Amino acid sequence: MTLPAPFTNVFAHKQRSYKMVLILAVLEMMEELKKQEVPVTLVRARFLQQLQAREKQGLPVDAPPESVGRHWGQVQGFQINGLIQTPIKALKDVLLLDSSKQTLRFTDELRAEWSEAIALELQEHAMHELDAYYNNQQPVSTVSLREHLLQVMSQYVDAKRHPFTGHALGTLVRNTIPQELHRLPFIDRQMRIQGSVGQGNWATIPWIAIMDRRITETTQQGEYIVYLFAHDMSAVYLTLAQGVTVPLKEKGKVEAYKYLRHKADHIHSLVPLTGMRKDQDIKLTASGLGQDYQASTVAYYRYDRDSLPSDEQLLTDLRNVVDNYKQYVELSTSAPNTEPEPDPNLIPVEEQPEVDPISIPEQIQAIQAYIRHKGFHYPDHLIENFYLCLKTKPFVILAGVSGTGKTKLIKLFAEALGATSRNRQFTLIPVRPDWSDPSDLLGYKDLSGTFRPGKLTEVLVEAADPTNRNKPYFICLDEMNLARVEHYFSDLLSVLESQEWQDGYIVTAPLIHRESLASESDRDAYGDLQLPDNVYLIGTVNMDETTHPFSKKVLDRANTIEFNYINLAQFPEAPEAGGEPTAVQASNLFMRSDYLQLADIFPDNRQLVEETTGKLVQINGILEDIHSHVGFRIRDAVCFYMLYNERFQLLDPDAAFDLQLLQKLLPRVQGSSSSVKKALLKLMEVALGRRLAIQELMEDASDLYGDSSLRADAKYPQSATKIAFMLRRLEEDGFTSYWLS
Known part of the structure; x- marks a missing residue:
């Protein structure tokens, strides 16, 4: 390059x-x-x-x-x-x-x-020139490789409790150590050195790789030298290793492991690897990438944290590995390719593209074009709001009168991203009024003890398959509140709060525990089944006399988007020139949350978090008087929503907060007391952005809902409209709720 x-x-x-x-x-x-x-x-x-x-x-x-x-x-x-x-x-x-x-x-x-590739080469060019500059300026202080490795092992576990972005340990692994290694006389200029502590979140196994550009420029394939740190930081391994990502995707796990071991044996026959261990006794993690790295290792040195050798020994070992690596590279690049041809019976897994945030507005526009071409029209910015809600948390509720296109929105949104019922990435599950516990959704054991999976479980199993983890799966729970959501959906609500990062994926507590299943086949198929991070749950609800209301437990965990403002005079338009918009299979990275805790975005986004939290504190003070105030869960969710919106530039900031006030806070308000009315009037002050004569309006608030011009130029117009509706219901019916239609 x-x-x-x-x-x-x-x-x-x-x-x-x-x-x-x-x-x-x-x-x-x-x-x-x-x-x-x-x-x-x-x-x-x-x-x-x-x-x-x-x-x-x-x-x-x-x-x-x-x-x-x-x-x-x-x-x-x-x-x-x-x-x-x-x-x-x-x-x-x-x-x-x-x-x-x-x-x-x-x-x-x-x-x-x-x-x-250009970005990586430019980065190394800049590092090389930076080293050359400092070498010419003054004598370079001797920096200990032992000291660097020890610093990583002694500080990494604690660092993972702190925000990822800008952490000093990341700078050490990504920049400082590679720069120091580049200065070693036995490291050739064509060698690329890269360190990683993760992408966006802390990795379970940090690493520092040395790659010869003639055979690989990525750790996903080919052969390279790499320092691998055990997940508990008890040891670090200096290894001659092979990339595992591409073989796993092309061959599947079983065949990939066979291929990697066969290739390791082949390398053993070509170079001496004197003094290095050639077994597979590497203890990184119990599963996941740890096992993959173990299978891919050609030879290694192990260094325990409590008995780390001297710098002299570490450099001697590294030189030995580099000399063997150079010998292997020379043989590989001069000899004809002797690797076996790919098995024609293997079906390669399609690699999902990385998501570039700069393209997200364009992707949203493509979704909107796809939906319009299908003859459906939704209010302005609804698609942007729907996307931000799913990005914030994979559970959204669409509410409104029947026939407004709630279910169709979910289906078309999924289709625009390549998720259809045909490829099983979109599933419609009608909720029945007699559902009373999670078994109606997840499954049950019959009289013989055999587990009978529910429709949701079948989707989760498929979505959790390693070959599908990069694909988004959409589940529409139609007429979600025909049964009591807290009864049949309780397990899902609980595991949504157990999310944590593990090996680059978001994992949850199990929905189905392995020990609860009788047969070995059931345990293998459904044991410890989690809610994968590529599954998105969207419920549709109609609020009338036939349905059940939502508890605060449900409302805390979802954004609620209303569909009550209908323009019957809106007609389908003729298809735009240029043919039908095509759906493109989207990577799950487009949909998946990037953050799980406020610590993930603070203090790098301190100003946005503090401004958003300040608004929520004001509103929470109002809601506290009627025992409807919110906790940290909603604060974090609103901050995430606002941060995604700021990053992707989808909505005006005030419009984004207006939607969060409407969707996360107002649904909690209901009652018939004067204190509820006073709270609504104070919330109206927030929504309008100006003071009101609250004592006078406590007697008669009809001006606020009878004359819409009084709500002109409101700071948060959608919330103001909803509050006016709730005030009218309170004065006319003696009771109000967000949900009354």
């Missing part, structure tokens, strides 16, 4: 390190945000973090300007606004500053040919 020409000499003239550090900061933010255009404020913060990290580790670093402080650790982001403009201007041939949006991006010519 060769860098595009504009990058070749971009660091040729450097008086300070800032150009290289800026490029590294931009690349890291592009990778973390999955965008090609990134905010200057975030780049500035990462730029400063890199300089602070070098200073903290005792590495050579340019001193900060005297005007901002003697040490980088004392400097704050806003103080380097002027400083960072210097490297931005110096890199104007490759890097563009959009002053109106305050974003940075590479030039259009470079973006047109951009790829992950």
